[in-house]
Amino acid sequence: MSLNAQLKSFKAGVTGQGNFAQARRHVPSPAPTSQSSAPSTPGASTTTTPSASAAAAAAAAAAAKRKKAAKNNVVYSQPADTGMGQYIMTQVLHLVEHLKAAEVPLTRAQLEEFLQKPLDNTMIQVLRSHDKLVFDAAADTYAFKPLHNIRSAQQLLTHLQAGTTAQGLSVKELKDGWAGALQTIDELEASKDILVTRTKKDGQARMVWINDKSLNVQIDDEFKNIWEKIVIPPAPELPGELERAGLKPTSVDPATIKNAMQKDTSKKTKKPRRGRITNTHLAGMLRDYN
Structure with missing residues (x-):
């Protein structure tokens, strides 16, 4: 069969079959999930575009994720934290x-x-x-319970008067349990009831002693004038002045020291060193080759 005959036979078969052409099916777009909450004007409808709905859904998902990620630090099995610690x-x-x-x-x-x-x-x-x-x-x-049960000026004076030594009392120990220690010390020092030593850097009180006023002696002005007129010689001349006065100085004047012992400059002859014989028990067995 020729090619033309085959083409005619195919066309005749197609023409004899029914018409399978159908109308195109129209698939409507999905309805929007959310609408704008803004009030609409009369005669105009408001719809939410697909891009706006997707952005709103993404924002809601992100907020839910952040809320889920937040941790609750409250432990109901433990007492509430009052700022005093848990131990x-x-x-x-x-x-x-x-x-x-x-x-x-x-x-x-x-x-x-x-x-x-x-x-x-x-x-x-x-x-x-x-x-x-x-x-x-x-x-x-x-x-x-402080180191010293002292919290007033009278207690401090009583404690210092009862002391049997001249060691004094540490201000650092007084401040242990007594907030007004420094102010009371300043007041007692101003009234000359106690003696206080202070630091050179900032003048803080370090040690306190009782000021026994019974030991205060009134000295006449005439004696003070005589004492102030006494001229003390310089330190290098003190030993000599004491010797001229017939007194023995407690230190020796370097100027009066004489070198009584002279160094011997003569050379000393050294004796030859002899070796130590340690094998004396073999004296009869060894031969002398000298």
Whole structure:
């Protein structure tokens, strides 16, 4: 069969079949998920574009993610943080400092009010056995125990007068448990009741002594004038002046020292050094080759 005959046969077969052409199906676009909340004007409709809805959905997803990522620091199984710490010894330290600043005994209720929590049995045992606290069982009070039980001017004078040595009292020890120590020391020094030594750098009080006024002796002006007229010779001339006065100086004047011993400049002849014989037990067995 020729090519033309095949082409005619194909066209005849297609023409004999039915018409399969159909109308195009129209798929509507999806409805918008959100609309603008802005009020619409009469006669005009407001619709949300697909780009605006996608941006709003992305913003909502980001906000939800941030909210989920936020952590809640509240631990309901632990007591609330009152600023005093969560450990017993940390809370005890705060209580000791509070009693030190108060300078008066405080009851258990006052300590619980300061700590903002009740004191358990462990805390009570630690406070009662603390070396810096004093517990009064009769009054159920706690007080700070300073190095010296001194908190007034009269107590300071009484303590200094009872001292048996001239060692003095450290101001640093006085300030332990006594906030007004420095002011009281300044007042007692101004009234000449105590003697105070101070630092050269900033003039802070370091040590205090009692000023025993019974030892103050009134000296006549005539004696003072005689004492001031005495001329003290320079330090190098003091030994000589003492010797002329018939007194023995406590130090020796370098100018009066004579070198009594002269150095021997003669050379000393050195003797020949002989070797030490250590094999004397072999004297009869060895042969002398000299």
